[in-house]
Amino acid sequence: MTKNIFKPFNNNPNSLLPIGFHNVSLKLDNNYFFNKLSFKINTSGISVFIGANGAGKSTCIRLLIGLMKPYSGRVLFSADNRSVNRIGYVPQKIILLRRSVEKNLLHALSISNYPTNKKRRIKEILKFIKLEHLGKQSARNLSIGQQQLISIMRALAIKPSFLFLDEPCANLDPKTTQIIENLIKVVSKSGVKIIIVTHDLFQAKRLANDVLFFHNGEIIEQGKTNSFFTRPKSKEAKDFQKGLLLK
Amino acid sequence: MIEFIEIFKNSLNLIFSLNLDLLEIIFLSLKISFFSLLFSCIFGLPVGSLLAVSKFFGRGFLILFFNSMLGLPPVFVGLVLYIILSVSGPLGSLELLYTPIAMIIAQFCLITPIIVSLTKQVIEQITEEYDELLKSLKANTKERIMTILWDSRYSLLTCVLAGLGRSLSEVGAIIIVGGNIAHATRVMTTSIALETSKGNLEIAVALGFILIFISILINLLVSILKEFSERSSYD
Numbered sequence: 001m002t003k004n005i006f007k008p009f010n011n012n013p014n015s016l017l018p019i020g021f022h023n024v025s026l027k028l029d030n031n032y033f034f035n036k037l038s039f040k041i042n043t044s045g046i047s048v049f050i051g052a053n054g055a056g057k058s059t060c061i062r063l064l065i066g067l068m069k070p071y072s073g074r075v076l077f078s079a080d081n082r083s084v085n086r087i088g089y090v091p092q093k094i095i096l097l098r099r100s101v102e103k104n105l106l107h108a109l110s111i112s113n114y115p116t117n118k119k120r121r122i123k124e125i126l127k128f129i130k131l132e133h134l135g136k137q138s139a140r141n142l143s144i145g146q147q148q149l150i151s152i153m154r155a156l157a158i159k160p161s162f163l164f165l166d167e168p169c170a171n172l173d174p175k176t177t178q179i180i181e182n183l184i185k186v187v188s189k190s191g192v193k194i195i196i197v198t199h200d201l202f203q204a205k206r207l208a209n210d211v212l213f214f215h216n217g218e219i220i221e222q223g224k225t226n227s228f229f230t231r232p233k234s235k236e237a238k239d240f241q242k243g244l245l246l247k
Numbered sequence: 248m249i250e251f252i253e254i255f256k257n258s259l260n261l262i263f264s265l266n267l268d269l270l271e272i273i274f275l276s277l278k279i280s281f282f283s284l285l286f287s288c289i290f291g292l293p294v295g296s297l298l299a300v301s302k303f304f305g306r307g308f309l310i311l312f313f314n315s316m317l318g319l320p321p322v323f324v325g326l327v328l329y330i331i332l333s334v335s336g337p338l339g340s341l342e343l344l345y346t347p348i349a350m351i352i353a354q355f356c357l358i359t360p361i362i363v364s365l366t367k368q369v370i371e372q373i374t375e376e377y378d379e380l381l382k383s384l385k386a387n388t389k390e391r392i393m394t395i396l397w398d399s400r401y402s403l404l405t406c407v408l409a410g411l412g413r414s415l416s417e418v419g420a421i422i423i424v425g426g427n428i429a430h431a432t433r434v435m436t437t438s439i440a441l442e443t444s445k446g447n448l449e450i451a452v453a454l455g456f457i458l459i460f461i462s463i464l465i466n467l468l469v470s471i472l473k474e475f476s477e478r479s480s481y482d
Contacts (some may be wrong), residue, residue: 067382091384095376098398098476106392111384138478 001141005124006190008033008161010085015075016043016193017077019064026063033059033217036073039055039224042089046184048204051214051238057197058092059165064195065089086112087163088155090240092166092197096139101150104139106192112158119162125153128143129183145176152180156187163187166197174207181207201241205229213237258452263432269450273457277435279347279421280414281426283354287410291359292403296396300374316360322355325423332424338392345426350434353420360412365406373399401476405469415458 010016016247026033034056041047049057064077065087089144092185097104102122109118110203126132129149133140139150148168153161165184169177184207198204204211211228213221215236221228232238261269300309330336332344332352343349373395381391396403418436425432427441437452442451 065383087383091379091383095380097377097380097394108384111386111390120380 004190005128006156006187007159007194008086008190008192009159010161019043019078019162019193019195021060021063022074022076024063024070024075026059026068027071032071033041034063034070035217037217037219039212039219040076041161041195043193044191045209046188046196047210047212048201048205048208049197049207049214050193050204052199054216055214057199057214058076058166061089061166061195061197074228079208084218085157086160088158088160088186088192089113089166090148090152090163090165092170094151096147097141101126101139101142102135102138103198104150105154108154108157114158125157129153129179145172145179148172148176148180149183152183154234156192158190163194164197165194167199168196169198169200169203177203193213201229203216211238215240232235254448254452257449258456260394261449261453262456264452269453269457271430272433272435272454275347275374275432276415276436279350279354279434280411283358283414284324284411286355287358287362288407291354291410292361292366295363296370296392298367300392300395301446313360313363315349316356317364319357319360321353321357321417321419323424325353325420328353328356328424333461344424345428345432346378346400346434347425349424350421350432353424354414357417358414361411362406365409366403368407369399370395373402376441401472408465408469408472409470412462413460415465437441443461446459 019041021034021037023036023037023038025037038058049058049060059068061073062148063070064188066075072144080222096105099107105122105125106118109121114121122143123132126135131146131149134146138231139147142150152165152168172180184196196203196207208225211225212219213223213228213234214234220234220239221232228237229241232241294309298306298313299347300403328349329344331338332341332349343352351469360405377391377398381394386394416436418440421432421434422437422440423436425437427433427437433441435458439451439458442448442454
């Protein structure tokens with residue numbers, strides 16, 4: 001079943017460029033949101049950006065994939081969907097085209113110049129999530145859980161080397177959350193680097209290989225999941241885990 | 248009451264007897280509306296799209312201009328065009344006054360702001376919605392435009408039908424620049440105004456029925472399109 005349908009075109013993690021920031025500053029409304037922020041993360045496994053709302057997790061992803069431009073500094077990541085190092089991005093708000101499920105997938109494949117049989121790829125993808133019977137249906141008329149699954153599968157259809165997920169399970173029921181988390185694990189095992197933004201501590205514990213803890217536009221802690229949860233170094237991280245850090 | 252029933256019966260007779268004068272008026276109405284709508288679409292759809300997706304100097308003014316034009320009284324448009332097209336006016340030498348072309352120009356002036364404003368609204372909404380997805384897919388400009396236009400096709404068609412409805416019901420401007428000349432510039436709405444003033448209520452009512460029928464037909468089309476787009480989630 002998991003015959004590596006997610007294996008990226010470039011499945012050699014050593015050839016991937018590092019991901020991170022070098023002295024990146026970002027100004028929002030004339031105030032520094034990020035001020036000379038620097039970090040680097042592995043090009044394999046699952047990294048989770050964790051922190052309270054407004055801490056800078058989603059903004060960090062948006063800068064990484066080029067949806068925003070930094071005021072100064074360098075973003076250490078550049079992938080092009082028409083090259084071998086492709087990126088898949090699932091935004092926090094589900095965005096599906098006013099088309100059928102199949103045509104939503106086809107649109108992503110066409111724009112990224114997917115080289116082989118696109119129809120076969122769509123069948124393969126829908127079969128994997130057991131939604132092949134919904135292929136001809138309008139994507140926007142599906143349940144929220146199914147829409148999110150289609151949104152993730154659309155990002156994966158192009159066989160990306162990197163998958164960015166912004167709050168992938170927000171507003172989903174526990175069953176769909178479990179389906180998506182299992183999918184994330186399978187995809188990660190296929191060699192896709194996954195970066196997830198979440199404020200769900202339990203989800204971070206279940207999925208992450210390493211954690212970056214954001215607070216007020218700064219990365220307060222970065223390290224292995226186990227040490228972050230068992231031995232948090234900063235007061236903010238301790239407070240966040242206790243549910244005391246609201247902003 | 249008896250008189251009213253008589254008028255009603257006679258007007259229906261006129262419609263079903265396929266009166267040639269009536270058919271001529273209907274045909275000219277449709278012709279003028281079709282061409283004014285066509286030119287409005289050729290101009291309005293790209294301009295509306297441009298206003299929705301690009302930021303350029305003067306954009307705010309253009310939006311304000313087209314929005315203000317929406318509420319422009321048709322008789323005023325007719326009056327301005329009359330001055331421009333009259334013999335002593337700047338375009339008087341073209342001899343367009345009291346011709347169907349003058350009527351098309353008048354309707355163009357009235358429909359275009361509707362097409363521009365509605366197109367802008369539709370394209371702006373869909374562009375805002377798709378922006379993040381298309382940017383993350385690294386879609387180029389052509390791919391972005393094609394995606395947005397294709398997905399807004401039903402909404403754009405509704406804009407066009409709204410324009411058609413407006414042009415068919417127009418009377419104030421075209422009666423001034425067209426002159427309501429029999430067999431030349433007489434259309435349904437201007438005929439209704441004339442025949443009512445002359446007391447020929449049968450013809451006026453017959454034309455009224457036809458106008459209502461066309462209006463219902465357009466609204467039916469809009470509803471079908473809306474339902475279809477909602478069912479296929481092309482809302």
